[in-house]
Each structure stands twice: as C-alpha cells, then as structure tokens.
Amino acid sequence: MKRPILAVAAAILVLFVIAAFGCTEGEPAVTPVEGEVVASSCVSCHSDKDLLKAVASPEPEEAVSEATTGEG
Amino acid sequence: MPPLEAWEKVFLGDADFMESTHGKVGCVICHGGDSSIADKELAHTGLLADPSDISCDTCHQDIDEKHDFSLHATLGGFQSVLEARGGNLEEGSPLATAFENHCQQCHTSCGQCHVSRPDETGGGLVSDHEFRPTPSMQYNCVACHGSRVGDEYLGNNEGIPADVHWTQATMTCAKCHSQELHGSSQSAATRYQNSNVVKCEDCHEEVWTNTEGNPQHEQHLSDLQCQVCHSVAYKNCYGCHVAFDEEGLPCRTSEPSQIDFEIGYNPLRSSERPYKYVVLRHVPTCLGTCDYYGAxxxxxxxxxxxWKYATPHNIQLNTPQNESCDACHGNIDLFLTEDDVRPEEREPNKDVIVTGNPYTPEE
Incomplete structure (x- = not known):
C-alpha cells in the first residue's frame, strides 16, 4: 500500500516542481542562481577585448576554390 | 560583408546581456563547457558554439515545432525541385553526395538568425549576445539572400532603382516576412506553399476593395500578378555547375547573370494565385548542373x-510598363517568347512561354 502512496506523492511533487519552475512564455525555466556563478567566469573572459585578442586561436583560413566563378 | 576576426565573433562588448532573460540562464546551460576551469582549452571542452538544436525548444516549443518544417531548416525547396526533375536523393546516391557537398550548408538555425551571423558567412555574434527577435537585415537576411533579392531590394543592380518599401519606408525584411520564416507546421515544397506566406494585399487591402478611379486596377487585378506592373528588371542566373577542383576543393561555376524582365504565363496558377500573367525568373540549375557526380x-x-514564378523585390509605383496602356499591350519585349528561351529549354518552358500577340486589348 505504501508504494502507490509514495508514487502518487512523487508525482505530485514532480508536478509541483514543473508548475513552479517550468517553462512559461518568455520566462526561461532554468534557475539563474547556478547560472550566474557559472556565467561570471565566461563573461569575464569574453568581455575582455585585449584578453580575447591575445588568446584567440587563429582560425584556419577557409580554403575557397579559385575555380569558383559567378554568383551564388 | 567582411568576416569578423576570431575574437570579434565571441566578444561581449556589453555585459548587460547577462541581465536579460536569456543571460540569466547562464552560459554553460546552453553552450556546455566548464566555467569553473580557468584554462581556455579545458573550459571549452564539449562546448557547443551553436546550441540551437538542443536548447531553444526547451522554452520555445511552439516556434521550434514549426521551424522543423520550415524551408530554412529542411532545404525542402531545393530537394523538391531536384526530385521533381527525377533526381534520386537517397542517402549515398551521387546526387545526394552533390547536394551534401554544395547545397547542404545553406541551412540555418534559430541562433544563426537571432544571435549570430550564419555559419555560411563566417559566423560571429551580431550584437554582443543579444537575442534579436527581429534578425538583422544586413548580417542575417541579406547575408544569405543577397545576390538576387538583396541586391534588388537595396538597389545594388546598376541602373535599377531600389524597392520603394526600402527607399520610402526603410522596411527591413522582417516587416513583411515574419512568422512565415518559421514555417507553418507543414512540409512545403516551395515557399509559395507556405500558408503564412506574405501577400501584397496583407497591407494594401484597399487596392482590392476600392479600385474606383484606377482603371488599371479595375481591369487587371485578377489576371496580373502585382509585380507584372510594379516591379522592374531583375537578375536571372544560368548554367550553374558544381564540382571539385584540382586541389580537391568544392567549387561552383555559372554563366554571368543577366538583368531582364520577362512576363510569362503563370506556372503556379491556383485560387491563391489566379493570375494569367506573372513575372518569371530563370533558375541557375541546368541539365548538367551535377554532371561531375554522374551522367x-x-x-x-x-x-x-x-523560368519560374518570381516575386522581384524592386517594387515601384511607376514603371516603364505601367506608364501607359501601349507601354505594355502588344509590347513583345516585355514578354517571355520562344526567342528568349534557349532551344534546349523550350520544351520544359512551353507552358510559360507567351505565344501569339501577347495581351492584346481584345484578349
């Protein structure tokens, strides 16, 4: 008897979590708490122009055929 | 459009983005990687530059479901005409290989319209990491749709004026083409099958409801596509061939494009497009386009x-052909006649080639 009760309780809990934190139009569901911490180190590098210039790997030059003519 | 430097592509000049709805989600939630590591290589392990395919539908399911069917995602417009011409696009077939090597890259994702430049044009953030509900006309739309529609609309074809929607109202592409670009939840073989496709009458309804005082509209609204009277000469392409060059690089050749204006019979005549006459544009594809891959x-x-149904983007109120009745009626130069069509293409175009004395008053 306990198992069905536990299953129902778990389902209610899941539904509650989805209702409380699930996606709504224009309001992403992912909690920002972790994200903000996580984001900060990404942003600290990606908003530092000089650092980016210094560490950016030169992109391999895309080889374009000289035989290509006309318009795409 | 010059490509961005590697650092520019990922530079966040304005960190205010982090305060936005998307910014608050956090970088790694969408892009992966490990932000707890200072080492650049390790921090970027497993990173997804464009996470559109796995992230956007988390919240934007309604749009994502449509997008899966849109021509921007499926490239169905290319595939449908190749198959209609008898092409076999089954995986591993010579034509499928050609398609994969030369056409498949012309595909876009959510991010490549709303966040960054398309990969095909080198990629890179358009405006920091701002999610732009309306894509940039310059860096997104015209970046791909430039050589024909973009050049027409902006007046880049020598001697041909820009579209009045641009010169008089500075309307960007998305002003007309909005939800249409996300598709319609149904597979479409061409953009004209999209039920959300934009029509002139969406804005110019009064043209249909009140023709009084405009004899041209009174006479012609049902049998002439709007562009027949209100567009001017546009680009036509010929003889596209795809191959690999001696160095093993994919290449493409085509004949010089031609600026022409050709009115023909409507190949897509339907209740939606009942016009007898429409303007026609020559497609780049020819019989031997993929001969490199097989006969x-x-x-x-x-x-x-x-010669296919066309909607040139260089609309004018006054055009050479609507200057007077005689400017069009009986003016054979405006019409696609047999002489305008290459002999080897006359058979497939027989239903769009205008015969006899086109559009005489008694017709």
Whole structure:
C-alpha cells in the first residue's frame, strides 16, 4: 500500500516542481542562481577585448576554390 | 560583408546581456563547457558554439515545432525541385553526395538568425549576445539572400532603382516576412506553399476593395500578378555547375547573370494565385548542373520549367510598363517568347512561354 502512496506523492511533487519552475512564455525555466556563478567566469573572459585578442586561436583560413566563378 | 576576426565573433562588448532573460540562464546551460576551469582549452571542452538544436525548444516549443518544417531548416525547396526533375536523393546516391557537398550548408538555425551571423558567412555574434527577435537585415537576411533579392531590394543592380518599401519606408525584411520564416507546421515544397506566406494585399487591402478611379486596377487585378506592373528588371542566373577542383576543393561555376524582365504565363496558377500573367525568373540549375557526380542525374529535367514564378523585390509605383496602356499591350519585349528561351529549354518552358500577340486589348 505504501508504494502507490509514495508514487502518487512523487508525482505530485514532480508536478509541483514543473508548475513552479517550468517553462512559461518568455520566462526561461532554468534557475539563474547556478547560472550566474557559472556565467561570471565566461563573461569575464569574453568581455575582455585585449584578453580575447591575445588568446584567440587563429582560425584556419577557409580554403575557397579559385575555380569558383559567378554568383551564388 | 567582411568576416569578423576570431575574437570579434565571441566578444561581449556589453555585459548587460547577462541581465536579460536569456543571460540569466547562464552560459554553460546552453553552450556546455566548464566555467569553473580557468584554462581556455579545458573550459571549452564539449562546448557547443551553436546550441540551437538542443536548447531553444526547451522554452520555445511552439516556434521550434514549426521551424522543423520550415524551408530554412529542411532545404525542402531545393530537394523538391531536384526530385521533381527525377533526381534520386537517397542517402549515398551521387546526387545526394552533390547536394551534401554544395547545397547542404545553406541551412540555418534559430541562433544563426537571432544571435549570430550564419555559419555560411563566417559566423560571429551580431550584437554582443543579444537575442534579436527581429534578425538583422544586413548580417542575417541579406547575408544569405543577397545576390538576387538583396541586391534588388537595396538597389545594388546598376541602373535599377531600389524597392520603394526600402527607399520610402526603410522596411527591413522582417516587416513583411515574419512568422512565415518559421514555417507553418507543414512540409512545403516551395515557399509559395507556405500558408503564412506574405501577400501584397496583407497591407494594401484597399487596392482590392476600392479600385474606383484606377482603371488599371479595375481591369487587371485578377489576371496580373502585382509585380507584372510594379516591379522592374531583375537578375536571372544560368548554367550553374558544381564540382571539385584540382586541389580537391568544392567549387561552383555559372554563366554571368543577366538583368531582364520577362512576363510569362503563370506556372503556379491556383485560387491563391489566379493570375494569367506573372513575372518569371530563370533558375541557375541546368541539365548538367551535377554532371561531375554522374551522367543524367536529373533524368526528368524537363518536368519543370527553368523560368519560374518570381516575386522581384524592386517594387515601384511607376514603371516603364505601367506608364501607359501601349507601354505594355502588344509590347513583345516585355514578354517571355520562344526567342528568349534557349532551344534546349523550350520544351520544359512551353507552358510559360507567351505565344501569339501577347495581351492584346481584345484578349
């Protein structure tokens, strides 16, 4: 008897979590708490122009055929 | 459009983005990687530069479901005409290989319209990491749709004026083409089958409801596509061939494009497009487009005309052909006649080539 009760309780809990934190139009569901911490180190590098210039790997030059003519 | 430097592509000049709805989600939630590591290589392990395919539908399911069917995602517009011409696009077939090598890259994702430049044009953030509900006309739309529609609309074809929607109202592409670009939840073989496709009458309804005082509209609204009277000469392409060059690089050749204006019979005549006459644009594809990959890969090439229904983006109120009745009626130069069509293409175009004395008053 306990198992069905536990299953129902778990389902209610899941539904509650989805209702409380699930996606709504224009309001992403992912909690920002972790994200903000996580984001900060990404942003600290990606908003530092000089650092980016210094560490950016030169992109391999895309080889374009000289035989290509006309318009795409 | 010059490509961005590597650092520019990922530079966040304005960190205010982090305060936005998307910014608050956090970088790694969408892009992966490990932000707890200072080492650049390790921090970027497993990073997804464009996470559109796995992230956007988390919240934007309604749009994502449509997008899966949109021509921007499926490239169905290319595939449908190749198959209609008898092409076999089954995986591993010569034509499928050609498609994969030369056409498949012209595909876009959510991010490549709303966040960054398309990969095909080198990629890179458009405006920091701002999610732009309306894509940039310059860096997104015209970046791909430039050589024909973009040049027409902006007046880049020598001697041909820009579209009045641009010169008089500075309307960007998305002003007309909005939800249409996300598709319609149904597979479409061409953009004209999209039920959300934009129509002139969406804005110019009064043209249909009140023709009084405009004899041209009174006479012609039902049998002439708007562009027949209100567009001017546009670009036509010929003889596209795809191959690999001696160095093993994919290459493409085509004949010089031609600026022409050709009115023909409507190949898509329907209740939606009942016009008898429309303007026609020549497609780049020819019988031998994929000959590098094998002979006769489009065995039913003649199943479709090579002059196709067109909607040139250089609309004018006044055009040479609507200057007077005689400017169009009986003016054979405006019409696609047999002499305008290459002999080998006359058979597939027989239903769009205008015959006799076109559009005489008694017709």
């Amino acid at each position: 006769n890969l489009l065995p039913d090439f003649n199943a479709l005309p090579t």
